[in-house]
Amino acid sequence: MGKTLFDKLWDRHVVAGEPGEPQLIYVDLQMLHEVTSPQAFEGLRQNHRTVRHPEKNFATLDHNVPTEDIFNIQDAISRKQIETLEANVKEFGIHLCDLGDKEQGIVHVIGPELGLTNPGMVIVCGDSHTATHGAFGAMAFGIGTSEVEHVLATQTIWQTKPKNMGVHVHGKLPKGVYAKDVILGLIAREGVAFGNGYSVEYYGETIEGLTMEERMSICNMTIEGGAKYGCIKPDQTTFDYIKGRKYAPEDYETAVADWKMLYTDSPDDFDKIIDFDVSDLAPQVSWGTNPGMTVGVTTPFPEIKDEDDRKAYDYIGLKPGQTAQDIPVTYAFFGSCTNGRLSDLKAAAKVMKGHHIDPKVTAWVVPGSRQVKLAAEELGLDKIFTDAGCEWREPGCSACLAMNPDKIPAGEHCASTTNRNFEGRQGVGARTHLASPAMVAYAALNGHFIDIRKVAES
Numbered sequence: 001m002g003k004t005l006f007d008k009l010w011d012r013h014v015v016a017g018e019p020g021e022p023q024l025i026y027v028d029l030q031m032l033h034e035v036t037s038p039q040a041f042e043g044l045r046q047n048h049r050t051v052r053h054p055e056k057n058f059a060t061l062d063h064n065v066p067t068e069d070i071f072n073i074q075d076a077i078s079r080k081q082i083e084t085l086e087a088n089v090k091e092f093g094i095h096l097c098d099l100g101d102k103e104q105g106i107v108h109v110i111g112p113e114l115g116l117t118n119p120g121m122v123i124v125c126g127d128s129h130t131a132t133h134g135a136f137g138a139m140a141f142g143i144g145t146s147e148v149e150h151v152l153a154t155q156t157i158w159q160t161k162p163k164n165m166g167v168h169v170h171g172k173l174p175k176g177v178y179a180k181d182v183i184l185g186l187i188a189r190e191g192v193a194f195g196n197g198y199s200v201e202y203y204g205e206t207i208e209g210l211t212m213e214e215r216m217s218i219c220n221m222t223i224e225g226g227a228k229y230g231c232i233k234p235d236q237t238t239f240d241y242i243k244g245r246k247y248a249p250e251d252y253e254t255a256v257a258d259w260k261m262l263y264t265d266s267p268d269d270f271d272k273i274i275d276f277d278v279s280d281l282a283p284q285v286s287w288g289t290n291p292g293m294t295v296g297v298t299t300p301f302p303e304i305k306d307e308d309d310r311k312a313y314d315y316i317g318l319k320p321g322q323t324a325q326d327i328p329v330t331y332a333f334f335g336s337c338t339n340g341r342l343s344d345l346k347a348a349a350k351v352m353k354g355h356h357i358d359p360k361v362t363a364w365v366v367p368g369s370r371q372v373k374l375a376a377e378e379l380g381l382d383k384i385f386t387d388a389g390c391e392w393r394e395p396g397c398s399a400c401l402a403m404n405p406d407k408i409p410a411g412e413h414c415a416s417t418t419n420r421n422f423e424g425r426q427g428v429g430a431r432t433h434l435a436s437p438a439m440v441a442y443a444a445l446n447g448h449f450i451d452i453r454k455v456a457e458s
C-alpha cells in the first residue's frame, strides 16, 4: 500500500501519539486575523505563557476593515477587534500586516502572495477557509480559537487523521466555465457534506491545467463540501508561482527537490474516489441558502423536497421552475478569498470594459489584498470598473460576510464571487447568489444572470 499526498504531509509532521488516535502535529505556519485571535492571546496572558515561535506566526487585518476609508473604523466592535490584534502582536512579537501596509489583505490571499505558503507545510488559521493554502500541496486547515492559543503556545496541534478522498476532475472546461464552477458544480452534485471526515485531494488533467489562483478557488471552498482539508499535488505551476516571492525559501532548488516528493503514489491509496467530468459543466449559480443549492445557469430551480428547501425559497424570494436568468440582481460583489485575486478581477474587467452596469445595480469591487489592488491599478482595471459604474474599494473581506459597513440591504439579490450564501451572510435579509467573476460581471451589466457560454470569449 502506498501513501497519498495527505498521508505524506501527515507523517512528516507527527510529533507524538499513535495512529488511530489523536496525534500531535507540528505546525509550520499559523496565520492570524482579528476575529478569532483575541481570546487566544488573552488565554496566553492568563496562563502566563509566551508564544513559542513568534516567527512562525503571521497576522493580518481583513474581516473588519472598512473598504471606503480603511482608517475610518466607525463600528465600535470592529475597532476593538482591530486595536486588540494590533496590541497583541506588539506584546507577543508577531509580524502584522497593519491597516494601509502594502502587504495587508485577506489572510488566504496574502499567505500565497507573499510566498509564506509552501508545499509540504502544515498551515493553520482560526478560519474555515484555510484549505485555500492546500492548493500548494500543504496540509492546511481551519481551527478554533482555543486551538489558536494552543498553537501560539506550543507550535503544535492535536488532530485526528481524516480518511483520504480523491476527486478526479477531468475533461476540458467549456467556454465561459471556470474553476469556481468546478467547485460549485461538485458541491451541487455531491452535497454540502460529501467531505465529512475526509481530506480531499483534487487531481486529474483539468486540475493540472489550472493556474495557482484557480486551484486556490477550488481548495478554498472545500469546507463548503464538508471537508476541512483540501489539497492539490504541487507541480511546476506551483514551483513557478512561489519563485521570487518575498518569503520563498532561500535555497529554492533544494526546496523544489523536496516538494517533488509530495504526490499520491496511486489513486488506489484513496479510501474513496469521486469522478467529476467537467466537459459538459454549465456556469453555476446558487439559488438557495447553502452552496449545495446551486444549479447550472439554464437549469430550472428544483422542486421543494423538504423543509430546508421550503425555508430557502421563502428567504430567497424565488420559486421552483424559475432559472438564474429570472433573479432580479441589484447588487454585484467582486472579491473575497475565493475570487478576489488579480486573475479574478481581470476576468470581470474584461467583461465590463466599454460597458456600463445596469442602472438598478450597485457594484463593489474589493481586491483581496493591497498587492492585488496595486497590480490591478497598474493594469488600469480600476478605471475599467469605475467607468462601468462600479465602486473601486480598499482590500478586505468586505461584503463576503458583512462584518464591515459593506452590507447588502434586506430583500436585495446580490450576484457574488464569494463562497457562502447563508441567510444573513451579506447583511440581514440579504439574498446571495454565488457565481464566477465573469458570471457576476455579466449579471451586473444585465441586471440578471445570463448564459455566458453564448457570449464569453474563452
Ligand SMILES: CC(C)[C@H](C(=O)O)[C@@H](O)C(=O)O
Residues within 6 Å of the ligand: 035, 036, 063, 126, 127, 128, 129, 142, 401
Ligand atoms: C470569521 C471567521 C471565523 C469565518 C470563518 O471561519 O470562515 C469567516 O472567515 C467566514 O468566512 O465565515
Ligand code: SF4
Residues within 6 Å of the ligand: 062, 063, 106, 107, 108, 127, 129, 336, 337, 338, 396, 397, 400, 401, 418, 419
Ligand atoms: S473573504 Fe470571506 S470567506 Fe474569506 S476569510 Fe474573509 S470572510 Fe471568510
